[in-house]
Amino acid sequence: MLQLFNTMSRSKETFTPLNGKEVRLYSCGPTVYNNAHIGNLSTYVVVDLFKRYLSYRGYSLLHVMNLTDVDDKTIRASRNEGVPLAELTQRYTAGFMKDLESLNIGHADNYTAATEHIDDMISLIETLVEKGFAYESEGSVYYKIAMFPEYGKLAGLDLEGMLDGARVDNDEYAKESARDFALWKAWTEEDGDVFWESSWGRGRPGWHVECSAMAMKYLGETFDVHTGAVDLIFPHHQNEIAQSEAATGKPYVKYWLHREFLNIGGSKMAKSTGNMSTLSEIGRTPADIKAFRYLVVATHYRTGLNFTEEVLEAAKSTMRRLTNLLDRLETVDSSGGAAQVSDSIVRTRQLFIEHMDDDLNTARAVADMFELVQETEGWLSQGALTTESATALYDFFQELNQVLGIFYTLPEEEGEVSLSEDLADLIQRREQARKNRDWSEADQLRDELLAEGIAIKDTAKGTEWERV
Ligand SMILES: [Zn+2]
Structure with missing residues (x-):
């Protein structure tokens, strides 16, 4: 029997999906405002591994992943780069899909873009207001955490001493500043042409409500597994629970799976190759x-x-x-x-x-x-x-x-085998070194190529190479 560590209970539990061998799975997807960080990508490798194992064990899957294409970060990036929000997010969505392919990560059944689900978010917020879990203030709507006694449970937070009625407008904040958080944000000048009409006036959804609305739309009010990296436990996943359970009166998710951090370490690496984050x-x-996929696969997902x-x-x-x-x-x-x-x-x-x-x-x-x-x-x-x-x-x-x-x-290995510019350059430099009869330089370059998986053979017709 498959046992999974459930963040909610902080213990391993026997995995029993709600409906026989059918598994409904939601993964918090990328915020498409820059090239994906390898830490985030490693989380998607783990989700892929989990899905593959479920299939291997005879489960069927419905997997939804969101694409956050409107929030504080995307709006800020579009302003900084001076490009329309949709252009920016499409560019980075395409880059993300390419990264998934490079890492042999199987597709989700549905990638849901936040901007295509604004109506679903508005109606979820309206429900929360009707039920008294949310209130409007100056065109924004906030979730009243004092109304949800279980708030803090997922993150093991004690809410004692939390300021009743204090609010936070940013999507991201630390545990110490748990406050009433924004479900709907009134338009400000910084949002430019990014806004939607609602009964509270022009504005846009908060990040947390996006996932609740889209997950429940495609997977139902209660579903089996929700995944993310550990830094999403608070506030994001806690807020998803508060929003969804207050609206439906039902449990939101049965198993919470969280992936431990990937740390990029070693000053030597930073010196020799510069940035190593994408x-x-x-x-x-x-x-x-x-090799990166192998590394992530061979490390237990709850180990950093x-x-x-x-x-x-x-x-x-x-x-x-x-x-x-x-x-x-x-x-x-x-x-x-x-x-x-x-x-x-x-x-x-x-x-x-x-x-x-x-x-x-x-x-x-x-x-x-x-x-x-x-x-x-x-x-x-x-x-x-x-x-x-x-x-x-x-x-x-x-x-x-x-x-x-x-x-x-990999796609680039198929058909005509071609080399990256760096490697082609190394081969050329080595040929030049041989012409110059600089044998030690030639040998050193051959070793460098070998370390990159390229073996060099000198034949009568000239230098040939193959991948090893
Ligand atoms: Zn999410």
């Missing part, structure tokens, strides 16, 4: 990007991940080892071999499921896989595999990959 900054080659250039390099070499193993299994052509692979496959599958069932303990599950990797490498070097047993192993690693999603082809 995928294009860390992913100069497909090997870098896949300390991301440095060194750990990325280590992950790259692990991925090379795995890819190499699959390649070797594919080329085994033998009818004689004594290895008993099926027992090992059965045992590994059992352990893998056992550890994934334990709150998606991928660190243990990946370790289980590596026991078999090591065993298989031994068999290969002893020539102990038949074509049949090599195929069985290959298929089993692909079965695990249905969940882990670490072996895949």
Whole structure:
């Protein structure tokens, strides 16, 4: 039985969806005002892993992810960049979709843009006003947290001493300043042409109400799982609960899954490569990007991940080892071999499921896989595999990959293989060094290329390269 750590109860609970094997899942999506940070992307890798595991275990899924395309941050960015809000958010939405593809993250069934659901938000706010959970003040509408006795429960907050009636207009604030928060924000000059008409006058929704309105519209008033990073627990998810439960009188979400932080560490890295906060900054080659996915997958989602250039390099070499193993299994052509692979496959599958069932303990599950990797490498070097047993192993690693999603082809690797400008430049510099008979420079550049997964061969026709 799958056990999940539920932030609400702060304990592992047996996962029993509301409706048999059907899982309704909502993920807080990106605020599309800049290129996605790798910390945020790592959260979506974890959601992807969770979805893949549910499918592997026979569940069906309905997954909704929102795109926050109007809030404090998007409006500020559009003003700073001097472009219309829609143009800005479309640009970064496209970039986000590309990042998802690069990381082999399966699509949600529905990406809901906030600006397309303003009516749903207004009607949710109207319900809250009617029921006495919200009040209007100078064209804005605020949620009255004193009306919701369970406020603070998700974040383990004690509301004792909180100022009754004090308000906060910003979407984001710290636990210490829990106040009546804005559901609807009256238009100000800074909003420019971004506003909608409502019975309270011109304005726009607050960030928190966006998720409540869209989640309930597509998944129902009560649904199974809500995901996000730990920094969303308060105030965002707490506010979603307060809004939704006050409006419907029903529980909002059964399981809250939160992903621990990814820290970008190591001053050395910052010095050598500058900023490392977006995928294009860390992913100069497909090997870098896949190694990043592997790193996130192989770390338990409730353990913080300390991301440095060194750990990325280590992950790259692990991925090379795995890819190499699959390649070797594919080329085994033998009818004689004594290895008993099926027992090992059965045992590994059992352990893998056992550890994934334990709150998606991928660190243990990946370790289980590596026991078999090591065993298989031994068999290969002893020539102990038949074509049949090599195929069985290959298929089993692909079965695990249905969940882990670490072996895949990036769009830029398909068809004509092309190199990034950086790598093409390195190859050219090496050719020049050879022409100049500067062998040590040429060797050094060859090693640099190898570290990026490009092997160089000097042939009579000139220099050739291949990915390794
Ligand atoms: Zn949200």
